[in-house]
Amino acid sequence: MALPLDPSIQNALAERIRFYRELGLAEFYRRNVHPAADPNHSEETIPWSGAMREDAPAAQQQTQETQAAQHANFFGEEAAIPARKKIPAPVQIAEAVPAAQHAEALRVIREEIGDCRRCPLHKGRNHLVFADGDPNARLMFVGEGPGADEDAQGLPFVGRAGQLLNNMITAMGLKRQQVYICNVVKCRPPGNRTPEPEEAHTCLPFLLRQIDVVRPQVIVALGATAATYLLGVRQPLAGLRGRVHAVRGTQLIVTYHPAYLLRDPRQKKEAWADLQIAMKELGLKAPAKG
Numbered sequence: 001m002a003l004p005l006d007p008s009i010q011n012a013l014a015e016r017i018r019f020y021r022e023l024g025l026a027e028f029y030r031r032n033v034h035p036a037a038d039p040n041h042s043e044e045t046i047p048w049s050g051a052m053r054e055d056a057p058a059a060q061q062q063t064q065e066t067q068a069a070q071h072a073n074f075f076g077e078e079a080a081i082p083a084r085k086k087i088p089a090p091v092q093i094a095e096a097v098p099a100a101q102h103a104e105a106l107r108v109i110r111e112e113i114g115d116c117r118r119c120p121l122h123k124g125r126n127h128l129v130f131a132d133g134d135p136n137a138r139l140m141f142v143g144e145g146p147g148a149d150e151d152a153q154g155l156p157f158v159g160r161a162g163q164l165l166n167n168m169i170t171a172m173g174l175k176r177q178q179v180y181i182c183n184v185v186k187c188r189p190p191g192n193r194t195p196e197p198e199e200a201h202t203c204l205p206f207l208l209r210q211i212d213v214v215r216p217q218v219i220v221a222l223g224a225t226a227a228t229y230l231l232g233v234r235q236p237l238a239g240l241r242g243r244v245h246a247v248r249g250t251q252l253i254v255t256y257h258p259a260y261l262l263r264d265p266r267q268k269k270e271a272w273a274d275l276q277i278a279m280k281e282l283g284l285k286a287p288a289k290g
Contacts, residue, residue, distance in 0.1 A: 097213050102135035105213045109206060113186065119202040121187035121195075127154035128186050131210060137180035138282055139172075140216040140250075141165065142207070143257060144184055144225040145195055151188040156181045161258040165222075168258070171272070172279055173287045180214050182207065184229050200229050211248055218278045219250050223257030241274055244281065253278045 097105045110130050116122055129146040132155050141157075149159030157165045166176050185195045185203045195203075207229075211219065221227040228234045230247050240254040255274035256267050279286070 097215075099136050102213055106131070106135055106210065109209050109213070113206055116186065119187075119199045121185060121189060121199050124190050125187040126151050129154055129156050129183065129188075130186060131180060131182040132156050133176065133180040134178055135180065135214060137178060137214060138217040139174065139178075139278065140180045140182070140211065140214060140219045141169075141222055142182055142184065142219060142226045142230060143222045145192075146183060146186070146188040147192050147259075148188070156183055157258070160262060164258040164261060168271070168275060171286060172275055173284050180210075180216060182210055184226055194225055200225070204229055208248065211250065216250055218281050219247065219252045220275070220278055221252055221254045223260060226257075227254045241270070242277070244277065251281050253281075 113128065113130070116128060122128075125146075127146075127150075129150050143157060146156060147159050147161065149162070150156055156162070165181075169176055169179055184200050184207060186206070189195050189199070219230070221230050224234075224237055227237065227240050230252060231240070231245060237254060237256065245252040245254070253274055256271045261268050261271055276286075
């Protein structure tokens with residue numbers, strides 16, 4: 001008969017399982033035990049969530065292979081990332097963190113991140129960039145990661161792209177201080193490259209906890225990277241824009257990243273159409289032009 005686990009060990013295991021589930025891994029590989037070490041052990045390997053099982057129906061395998069091929073064709077094989085299951089927002093979070101305690105709860109998350117060395121991005125950073133804005137904001141913007149200006153100042157969206165984002169916020173009839181701004185990764189990727197899946201998945205649980213504390217009514221995902229990791233799927237922006245998605249009990253709208261709009265100003269009209277969807281959800285009207 002197996003002996004009961006010590007409560008401290010049970011708590012540690014539960015916390016570890018919660019951590020991996022927030023990464024989108026609902027199932028895990030179990031290390032095989034050598035039969036010589038345990039004659040009664042039956043070897044079993046449990047695949048990760050989303051992995052193809054050998055006994056899966058042929059039609060299901062064909063569907064998954066077709067989807068994978070479509071994603072690879074658009075983004076390139078090297079850019080493909082493992083699909084992450086959508087993570088519903090725990091109902092108790094909204095009750096556990098009253099509005100008056102949002103700032104303190106976010107401070108606790110920032111302290112837990114600490115002088116983070118969980119992924120290679122820490123090697124080249126000057127400042128870790130956590131967030132900026134109102135802890136009780138109804139509107140949250142999520143970008144990809146810090147750039148050079150953000151890395152130097154320790155705040156998100158303070159460079160040229162940040163200035164454009166400020167203008168977008170103003171056009172919506174709001175001030176920067178009234179929204180909450182953060183990124184998928186908290187450290188600047190070298191050369192402003194797209195974060196690697198390992199890097200993004202390392203930071204993702206902290207972003208999800210920020211969302212769960214702030215509980216915005218609307219999230220605007222700025223660019224493909226933010227949309228990918230918030231929705232758990234990788235699709236062309238054209239297929240994600242123009243509609244409202246549900247993420248962790250919050251409405252999410254996808255639009256272009258301000259850095260992209262600086263490179264292609266012709267898309268600003270399309271981005272404004274996306275922001276108007278967010279404004280409609282928030283009950284906002286654009287300020288009258290003077």
